[in-house]
Structure formats: structure tokens, C-alpha cells
Amino acid sequence: MKTVTTKEGVRHLVGEWKKASLTVGFVPTMGYFHQGHLSLMDECRKLADRVIVSLFVNPSQFGPNEDLASYPRDIERDLRLAGEHGVDAIFMPDEGEMYPRNHRTWVIVEDLTERLCGGSRPGHFRGVATVVAKLFNIVQPDVALFGQKDFQQLQVIRQMAKDLDMPVKIVGCPIVREKDGLAMSSRNAYLSEEERRSALCLYRALTLARRLVLEKGVTSCLDIQKAMREEIESFPFTKIDYIFTGDPESLQPLERVRSPLLVALAVFVGTTRLIDNMLI
Amino acid sequence: MKTVTTKEGVRHLVGEWKKASLTVGFVPTMGYFHQGHLSLMDECRKLADRVIVSLFVNPSQFGPNEDLASYPRDIERDLRLAGEHGVDAIFMPDEGEMYPRNHRTWVIVEDLTERLCGGSRPGHFRGVATVVAKLFNIVQPDVALFGQKDFQQLQVIRQMAKDLDMPVKIVGCPIVREKDGLAMSSRNAYLSEEERRSALCLYRALTLARRLVLEKGVTSCLDIQKAMREEIESFPFTKIDYIFTGDPESLQPLERVRSPLLVALAVFVGTTRLIDNMLI
Numbered sequence: 202m203k204t205v206t207t208k209e210g211v212r213h214l215v216g217e218w219k220k221a222s223l224t225v226g227f228v229p230t231m232g233y234f235h236q237g238h239l240s241l242m243d244e245c246r247k248l249a250d251r252v253i254v255s256l257f258v259n260p261s262q263f264g265p266n267e268d269l270a271s272y273p274r275d276i277e278r279d280l281r282l283a284g285e286h287g288v289d290a291i292f293m294p295d296e297g298e299m300y301p302r303n304h305r306t307w308v309i310v311e312d313l314t315e316r317l318c319g320g321s322r323p324g325h326f327r328g329v330a331t332v333v334a335k336l337f338n339i340v341q342p343d344v345a346l347f348g349q350k351d352f353q354q355l356q357v358i359r360q361m362a363k364d365l366d367m368p369v370k371i372v373g374c375p376i377v378r379e380k381d382g383l384a385m386s387s388r389n390a391y392l393s394e395e396e397r398r399s400a401l402c403l404y405r406a407l408t409l410a411r412r413l414v415l416e417k418g419v420t421s422c423l424d425i426q427k428a429m430r431e432e433i434e435s436f437p438f439t440k441i442d443y444i445f446t447g448d449p450e451s452l453q454p455l456e457r458v459r460s461p462l463l464v465a466l467a468v469f470v471g472t473t474r475l476i477d478n479m480l481i
Numbered sequence: 482m483k484t485v486t487t488k489e490g491v492r493h494l495v496g497e498w499k500k501a502s503l504t505v506g507f508v509p510t511m512g513y514f515h516q517g518h519l520s521l522m523d524e525c526r527k528l529a530d531r532v533i534v535s536l537f538v539n540p541s542q543f544g545p546n547e548d549l550a551s552y553p554r555d556i557e558r559d560l561r562l563a564g565e566h567g568v569d570a571i572f573m574p575d576e577g578e579m580y581p582r583n584h585r586t587w588v589i590v591e592d593l594t595e596r597l598c599g600g601s602r603p604g605h606f607r608g609v610a611t612v613v614a615k616l617f618n619i620v621q622p623d624v625a626l627f628g629q630k631d632f633q634q635l636q637v638i639r640q641m642a643k644d645l646d647m648p649v650k651i652v653g654c655p656i657v658r659e660k661d662g663l664a665m666s667s668r669n670a671y672l673s674e675e676e677r678r679s680a681l682c683l684y685r686a687l688t689l690a691r692r693l694v695l696e697k698g699v700t701s702c703l704d705i706q707k708a709m710r711e712e713i714e715s716f717p718f719t720k721i722d723y724i725f726t727g728d729p730e731s732l733q734p735l736e737r738v739r740s741p742l743l744v745a746l747a748v749f750v751g752t753t754r755l756i757d758n759m760l761i
Contacts, residue, residue, distance in 0.1 A: 208646060305592050306610075306644035311585045330586075331645075338646040364586035365611075366488060366618040 202283060203290040208339045211292050215253070215341055223250035227342030227369075229333060232256040233273040233387040234282045237377040241346045242286040244374050248344050254283055255292040255336055257299060262328030273390045292340070299335065308334045308365070310357045313452050317353045317445050317465055318476065329354055330361050337367055344370045348377075350384050352465055352478045356452060376477070378404070384477045391473040395438065400470045402436040403477040406444075410464045414481050420458045422446035433468055442467035442474060449480060482563060483570040488619045491572050495533070495621055503530035507622030507649075509613060512536040513553040513667040514562045517657040521626045522566040524654050528624050534563055535572040535616055537579060542608030553670045572620070579615065588614045588645070590637045593732050597633045597725050597745055598756065609634055610641050617647055624650045628657075630664050632745055632758045636732060656757070658684070664757045671753040675718065680750045682716040683757040686724075690744045694761050700738045702726035713748055722747035722754060729760060 205211050218225055226249025228241045245252045256279060263269035276293070283291055307327050313319075314326040337345065347355045355373045362371050377385045382404035383397075392400055406429040413419040413428060426444045433439050447454040449463035458481075465478035485491050498505055506529025508521045525532045536559060543549035556573070563571055587607050593599075594606040617625065627635045635653045642651050657665045662684035663677075672680055686709040693699040693708060706724045713719050727734040729743035738761075745758035 212648070304644050306588065306590045306641045308645070309587050309589060311587070313585060335644075335646045338648060341648070361586045364584050364615075365588070366615045368492070368618060368621070 202280070202288055204280065205290055205292050206294055207298060208294065211253070211290075211339050214290055218251045219341075224343045225249055225340065226252050227336070227340050227345040228252070228254045228288075229336050229345065229347075230254060230256055231258045231272065231387065232279050233275055233390065234279050235377070235385040235387060235389075237348050237350065237385040239282060239286050240377050241348060241374050242283065242288055244372070245344070245346050246287050248346075248372065249342075251289045252287065253290045253292060253340055253342070254288050255294075255340070257292075257294055257332070257336075259299070259328060259332040260296060261300065261331060262325050264322055264324065267322070268388075268391075271391075273387050292336075299332065307331050308361060310360050310364075313353070313357050313360055316447075316452055316454065317443060318467060319353065321442050321467060326354070326357050330357060333358055334361065334365070334367075337362075337369055342369050344372055346372045346374055349373045350376045350386065350477065352449070352463065353452060356450070382408070384475075386475060388473055388475060392470060396471045396473065399436040399438045400473075400475055402433045402439055402470070403466060403468055403475055405436075406432045406466060407464055407477060407479040410446075411479060411481050414458055414462065422455050422458060422462075425458070425464070429464075429466065433466075436470075438471045440469040442469060482560070482568055484560065485570055485572050486574055487578060488574065491533070491570075491619050494570055498531045499621075504623045505529055505620065506532050507616070507620050507625040508532070508534045508568075509616050509625065509627075510534060510536055511538045511552065511667065512559050513555055513670065514559050515657070515665040515667060515669075517628050517630065517665040519562060519566050520657050521628060521654050522563065522568055524652070525624070525626050526567050528626075528652065529622075531569045532567065533570045533572060533620055533622070534568050535574075535620070537572075537574055537612070537616075539579070539608060539612040540576060541580065541611060542605050544602055544604065547602070548668070548671075551671075553667050572616075579612065587611050588641060590640050590644075593633070593637050593640055596727075596732055596734065597723060598747060599633065601722050601747060606634070606637050610637060613638055614641065614645070614647075617642075617649055622649050624652055626652045626654055629653045630656045630666065630757065632729070632743065633732060636730070662688070664755075666755060668753055668755060672750060676751045676753065679716040679718045680753075680755055682713045682719055682750070683746060683748055683755055685716075686712045686746060687744055687757060687759040690726075691759060691761050694738055694742065702735050702738060702742075705738070705744070709744075709746065713746075716750075718751045720749040722749060 226245035258272050308330040319326050359371045409432050410425050445465045462481045467476045506525035538552050588610040599606050639651045689712050690705050725745045742761045747756045
């Protein structure tokens with residue numbers, strides 16, 4: 202596996218692959234790999250001749266009071282895991298390589314970014330869309346893979362790629378969960394043992410919503426949200442950021458249940474903000 | 482010369498060229514070709530193996546009270562001229578091809594777009610940057626050419642291409658002028674005979690500024706602006722939109738003359754808004 206730190210290095214490497222008529226699959230990440238990341242690499246391996254993974258904790262998608270500085274990092278372990286999962290190259294730029302002085306250009310996706318995480322984290326999706334646009338231009342992949350845990354992010358990137366005519370296929374991959382149901386996340390590393398138990402509230406609330414819709418025939422989204430809220434609040438250390446019930450395409454909220462229904466939520470467990478979602 | 486109306490058609494054609502290891506040069510235009518456009522095509526011919534020109538009057542760069550509906554069009558003449566200048570393909574999409582329903586993504590370049598035309602035409606450069614980003618992704622050129630009459634546009638596109646790591650070289654080409662000095666523009670077609678005479682005020686004001694700096698040693702930008710203002714106002718039917726004196730890189734205004742100095746202006750002649758500029 203090759204480790205590349207410059208844009209020029211990536212262009213050269215990918216240029217060689219393209220000259221040999223090999224297709225290129227891309228998995229953008231912020232590192233600290235868990236099974237979710239690794240499943241993206243495995244899936245990418247199936248979809249393309251060569252797999253390149255980027256590892257860059259993108260400062261422009263963090264708010265001023267968020268966890269940029271403390272975001273978990275373990276590059277040695279990440280490199281080993283990527284190698285074991287058949288990754289051909291890792292792109293690990295530093296901040297100066299990605300955001301030289303006087304960076305002034307931003308990609309904004311309207312409407313889709315107003316609610317859910319976009320509502321709680323102003324500027325977050327502007328940072329995400331911009332860095333992904335840059336990475337696509339550097340790597341020029343045929344296909345790029347994203348996890349569905351960040352459901353809104355996936356929709357924002359799909360919309361951006363379509364609207365800007367980016368020549369890349371966007372593939373969303375299923376959420377990978379711990380045995381008890383907790384969605385895999387690099388931020389789970391922040392949790393104390395007690396908080397880890399409370400973190401299960403997200404999955405519990407989602408499965409409750411699913412039961413209410415599919416088994417109890419509940420049709421009011423407000424009723425679903427209320428039940429989820431009570432479930433979450435029965436766990437200690439929890440503070441709800443948002444609960445969303447709506448259309449998975451437009452990310453518009455719904456009052457009545459419709460199929461498919463996206464149920465998504467963000468909850469602070471202690472000081473750690475966790476997200477999860479389910480399509481019902 | 483091939484005429485292509487779909488993005489897919491362009492991708493196919495350019496794909497064939499790339500397979501044959503041919504380089505691709507690109508000239509984005511809104512049509513109604515004049516010598517300025519044709520000089521870009523000629524220059525492009527020298528820089529790349531294949532030349533593709535887009536002809537699309539981009540609605541997203543026009544304000545609600547601007548001249549989108551009346552923008553001059555003569556496709557038959559444009560096709561003939563492009564053919565005569567060795568263009569290999571023209572991309573002429575309709576609005577639905579470029580902006581399907583639910584287009585929500587915009588490219589914004591901060592700072593550079595605040596003054597000059599960006600100040601007078603809010604949203605203009607957002608529309609320009611977005612359509613050029615789209616066209617670059619569709620055409621995937623090695624090199625793209627822009628006229629220096631739209632000096633701010635050229636700087637905005639340079640900045641965007643750099644910031645988003647677009648794999649394309651941006652080339653600016655000199656302003657082409659009528660014999661009396663009027664900068665070539667598709668919008669010159671709007672001018673009555675009398676207005677056409679007044680339209681010379683822009684070039685006259687610019688050459689006056691140059692004389693003041695180079696021959697009279699004037700160092701105050703305000704004095705230069707004042708003299709330009711008086712020159713322009715001596716012509717009938719004129720109304721100044723802006724006069725700018727400043728740094729050509731950052732587009733920050735200057736109080737004292739520095740080299741190089743960008744002098745740029747926009748003037749309404751009758752209802753027609755004309756722009757011009759000079760590097761001193």
C-alpha cells in the first residue's frame with residue numbers, strides 16, 4: 202500500500218492507473234477506522250480495480266466549539282487496517298496541502314442542509330461539500346463510497362455531484378453496528394463506560410420508532426417523536442439535539458408517516474454528540 | 482465541426498479524444514461571437530489538440546432585472562464562425578440540460594466577488610462560478626480560456642480552480658478592441674448609433690488614467706477616479722456604475738498608485754451596461 206501526502210502525488214499515481222485503464226474507487230475518511238470504514242473499503246474493492254482512501258480531519262467542517270482538536274487519531278493502526286483490507290493507496294495531506302492561505306471558495310448545497318445536522322452545525326455541510334469536491338478533483342475517482350450513518354451527508358454529496366455534473370458515481374453503504382446495536386463511530390471512543398451504556402438510547406429509539414410504525418400502525422410523526430424522546434430521556438447523561446421524521450430524498454419533515462420514512466436523530470451523551478438513523 | 486446538445490454527448494466525444502491521448506482546450510461562451518471570442522478559439526487551437534466551445538446563455542448569472550431575455554443570439558452565424566476558426570465541437574445545451582429541476586448547489590468565491598461587478602450584480606459570480614464548475618466537470622478540459630475584458634470573472638475562476646483543485650489550466654487572453662478602442666462585447670449590439678459614440682467613454686477614461694499615471698506621475702487613485710468620472714460625464718447618455726482602482730490580484734482598492742494597477746469600470750450607456758479595464 203502506498204502512502205501519499207501531496208495532491209501532486211495522488212494525481213501522478215491515479216494518472217498511472219488511468220493510463221492502464223484501471224477504474225478507481227475512493228473512500229474519503231477522517232481516520233480512526235472502525236468496521237464501518239473497513240466495510241466501505243471492502244465494498245470499494247468489489248466496485249473498482251484500485252482503491253484509494255483519504256485520511257484527513259477536515260477543519261472546515263468543524264464549528265468553533267466542536268471537537269476538531271480532540272478528534273481521535275491513530276494513524277499507525279489506520280495504515281495497518283487499510284493495508285489488511287486491500288487498499289492500494291492512502292492520501293494523508295496536511296492542512297496546508299488542502300487549505301493553502303487565501304482559500305476563498307466554498308460549495309454550498311441549499312435546502313438539504315438546513316435541517317438535521319445542518320441546523321445544529323451551521324457551516325458543517327459547507328465544509329463537507331467543499332472538501333469532498335476538492336478530493337474528487339484530486340483523486341478523480343470513478344466511484345466514491347460513503348456510510349449511511351451520515352445519511353444527510355450522503356444526500357448532500359449526491360446532490361452536489363449531480364448538480365455540479367461531477368463524473369463520479371456515489372454509493373451509500375449500510376450502517377455497521379456493534380453487537381448491541383450502537384452505530385459504529387470514531388466518536389464512540391469519547392464515551393466513558395457509563396456513557397457507552399447510555400449511547401444505546403439512539404438505536405433503542407430508532408427500533409422503537411420502527412415498531413410503532415410497522416407493528417402498532419402509528420401514523421403521526423409527532424407521536425413517534427414523543428415516544429422516542431421519552432425512550433432517550435430514560436437513559437442517564439443524554440440530551441437530545443434533534444429528532445427528525447421525514448422524507449429521505451428531500452429531507453423535508455413529515456407530519457404523517459409515509460414509506461419510506463427517514464427517522465434520524467442526534468443525541469449528546471455526556472459531551473459526545475452521536476447520530477444515527479433508520480429507513481422505515 | 483460537431484454540434485452536441487447533451488452532457489452525455491460531450492462526455493462521449495471528449496472520452497474518445499482522451500483515449501487517443503489528445504489534449505482538450507475549452508472556451509466557455511454565451512455566444513453572439515465577436516473578435517474577442519474568436520481570438521480565444523484561435524489561441525485555444527495553439528494550446529490543445531482539440532478545441533471545444535460551449536454556447537450557453539447562463540440564466541443563473543443574470544439578476545432579475547437584467548438582460549437575460551434580450552441577450553443577443555445568432556446561432557447560425559456563431560456555428561459558421563466557430564467552424565471557420567477550427568473549433569472541433571460546440572456544446573449547446575438547453576436550460577433543462579444544465580439546470581434540471583431542484584438544482585441546489587452553488588460555488589461561491591468569497592472576497593474577490595464583493596466589489597466591482599460583484600457589488601453591482603449580486604449573485605452574478607455565484608452563477609458564473611457554478612456554471613463554469615459544471616462545464617469543467619462535463620468537458621474535463623486540460624486548458625480553458627477566458628477574455629480579460631471580464632477581468633474579475635477571470636480572477637474568480639482562477640481562484641475557484643485553485644481552491645477546488647480543478648485539474649485545468651486557466652488562461653487569460655487580451656481584450657480585443659474596435660478600431661476606435663471600444664472593447665468588443667456582445668452587448669455592443671444593444672447600442673444605438675449615438676450611444677455607440679458615447680460608448681467610447683470607457684476606453685477614453687482608461688487611456689486618460691494611463692496617461693495620468695505614466696506621463697503626469699499622478700499617485701492618488703482618487704484623483705485618477707475624479708478625472709475619469711469627468712471624462713465619462715462629458716459624453717451624453719452615460720451613467721457610471723463603478724470606477725475601480727486597485728490591486729489586480731486581490732481586487733482590493735488602493736489609495737495610492739502601485740504597479741501593476743488595475744483600473745476597471747462599468748458604465749451604463751443608455752440602458753446598456755458596458756465594462757472595460759486596463760492594467761497600468
